[in-house]
Amino acid sequence: MDLEDAFRAQAAACGRLGSPMYADLLARVADALGAGGAEAEPFARVLAGHEDAPGPSGLALRLAGSVHRLVLERRAGALAAYYPSVGGTWEPEGGWAAFTALVADEPEAVREWLDRPPQTNEVGRSAALTAGLLELGRETALPVRLVEIGSSGGLNLLADRFRYVDDTGRGHGDEASPVRLEGAWTGPGPWTDPDATWPSVVERTGTDVMPVDVATTAGRLTLTAYVWPDQTDRHERLRGALELAAETPPTVRRQTAREVADGLSLVDGTVTVLWHSVMWQYLDRSEQDDVLARVEELGASATEGRSFAHLSLEPRRRTPEEDHQFWLVLRRWPGGEPRFLARSRGHGVPVDWPSGP
């Protein structure tokens, strides 16, 4: 895929995923690259040398994130007026003029973040995690040890401290939480069970090959910059979770998924939950196989008094043309039968719990 096509593909994806601003902005970058000459020149200059950034359309999100970071740092001048994340309003003509002016005038600043992969921590995915924990609570009353691989900033380790509002308008969890997920759950999920008990999390362990330290300004800036500027719900969720994290900072160790699985053991009187969301595709085949083999081993050693669960929210699609669906799948031992629980959107909400088998 050439650069123009990559920007166009990412623009279309942003449109489908609810960011009209990036759909417009990135399509305009694609047009400029396609036009060539003076129109393409500022973009070709900043993107030079990064054309092979990994991941489909990876460079488009790197450029967008790098510019957004300059806006958040108040280093983008007139462009800030068009960014909803800092109180502005996207307006295509003026926004595009300010964007191209920044890229043309500050190429070095714009290039600063092009060599790093986008790094997000999607707080909305906690809706799936908590739904999974509620389902688990129907099978075992044991307190939960939460162990996450690919945690990023570890914000989803605080999932039980968020407020969830289901499709009937009923709220669940801490009413005073700074994180409120409206329309988090739809369908006849475990939250509709009058006997459902809120998960009791006794241990939280975050791990990642590239952890983000949310206790630092740089860490918070990283996570904020890659949230699309016109997606105010995502920004609010992130802000709320960062506020909670400031009181109870999640610990995220620098470890590969394989290392975590290898070092994991079960503890009497608890259910150990190995959880991950939207990270499996980053593991190569041999690491995936090793993690799954260790999951089987741990499962085989589990008892009702020392239980183990593998809970995942990962994208699936049957053909490369199809959009991803995000499946919440639970296995619990003793037993270990895989159970498809629900589907969610890429950014987490809503979690749709099917009514039939």
Ligand SMILES: C[S@@+](CC[C@H](N)C(=O)[O-])C[C@H]1O[C@@H](n2cnc3c(N)ncnc32)[C@H](O)[C@@H]1O
């Ligand atoms: C798309 S982010 C998802 C983060 C978080 N789970 C969420 O849902 O918001 C994927 C994360 O996986 C991490 N990652 C990539 N390869 C990994 C590996 N081999 N072991 C552990 N984490 C890895 C990345 O550093 C990144 O933080």
